[in-house]
Amino acid sequence: MKEQLALLRELQEIDLRLDEITSEKDEIVDRLKENTAFLDKLVEDLNTQKEELEEIKSLQSRKRDDLQEAKTQLSERQKRLRDVTSAKEYSAVEREVESFKKSTEQIEEELLRLLEVVESTEESIREKEDKIVQLREGIATDEAEAEEQLSALDERITAFVNRQEEARGEVSKRVLHKYDFIRSRRPGFAIVAAKEGHCEGCFMALPPQQFIEIQRGESLETCPSCNRILYFWEDALGEGAPKVDLEES
Numbered sequence: 670m671k672e673q674l675a676l677l678r679e680l681q682e683i684d685l686r687l688d689e690i691t692s693e694k695d696e697i698v699d700r701l702k703e704n705t706a707f708l709d710k711l712v713e714d715l716n717t718q719k720e721e722l723e724e725i726k727s728l729q730s731r732k733r734d735d736l737q738e739a740k741t742q743l744s745e746r747q748k749r750l751r752d753v754t755s756a757k758e759y760s761a762v763e764r765e766v767e768s769f770k771k772s773t774e775q776i777e778e779e780l781l782r783l784l785e786v787v788e789s790t791e792e793s794i795r796e797k798e799d800k801i802v803q804l805r806e807g808i809a810t811d812e813a814e815a816e817e818q819l820s821a822l823d824e825r826i827t828a829f830v831n832r833q834e835e836a837r838g839e840v841s842k843r844v845l846h847k848y849d850f851i852r853s854r855r856p857g858f859a860i861v862a863a864k865e866g867h868c869e870g871c872f873m874a875l876p877p878q879q880f881i882e883i884q885r886g887e888s889l890e891t892c893p894s895c896n897r898i899l900y901f902w903e904d905a906l907g908e909g910a911p912k913v914d915l916e917e918s
C-alpha cells in the first residue's frame with residue numbers, strides 16, 4: 670500500500686497543477702467576458718441616450734412650431750388692435766395680445782432650457798463615444814495578449830494530461846476510485862499526511878489505533894472527519910520536491 674500511496678501523491682501533484690492551470694485559464698476567460706460585458710453596457714447606454722436626444726430634438730422642433738404659431742397669432746392680434754373701434758372689443762383683443770405675449774415668452778424659456786439639455790446630452794454622448802473607442806482598443810490588445818496566454822496554457826494542459834494518464838495507469842483501480850470519488854466531492858487535496866496523531870487535511874485527531882494502521886501502511890485508510898486518504902508523513906520524507914518536473918512544459 671505504501672507504494673500505491675506514493676504513486677497517488679505523484680498523481681495528486683499533477684492534478685493540483687492541472688487545477689491551477691485550469692483556473693488560471695478560467696480567470697483570463699472571465700476577465701475577457703467582463704470587459705466585453707462592460708463595453709456592451711456602455712454601448713447600450715449610448716444608444717439609449719441617442720434615442721433620448723432624438724426625442725428632445727423632436728420636442729424642440731414642436732416647440733419651435735408652437736412659438737411660430739404664437740408669434741403669428743400675436744402679430745395678428747396686434748394688427749387687429751389698431752382697427753378695433755369699440756372699447757369693449759379693444760379690451761378683449763388687448764387681453765388676447767397679453768395672453769399670446771405670455772405664451773410666447775413661456776415657449777422661448779422652454780426652448781432655452783431644451784437647448785441646454787440638448788447641449789449637455791450631446792456632450793455626454795461625445796464622451797461616451799470616446800470612451801467606447803478607447804475601450805475597444807484596450808479590449809483588442811487584451812484579447813490578443815490573452816490569446817497567446819491561453820494557447821500557452823493549453824499546451825501545458827495537454828502535457829499535464831499526458832502525465833496524468835501515465836500516473837493513473839500506475840495506481841490500482843481501487844485506490845484510484847477512492848481518490849477520484851474524494852476529488853469529485855471536494856476540489857484540492859484528496860491524499861494528505863497523518864502526523865502526530867492527526868490528519869493534516871482537517872487537523873482533527875485520529876483514533877490511536879488508526880494512526881498505528883497508517884504507520885504500518887498495509888491498508889487504505891481515510892480520515893474519519895474529512896474522508897481524505899491518509900499516509901504516514903515520514904513515508905513522504907525525501908519526496909520533498911515533486912518527482913514530476915512540474916515547472917517544465
Ligand SMILES: [Zn+2]
Nearest residue numbers: 868871892895
Ligand atoms: Zn481529515
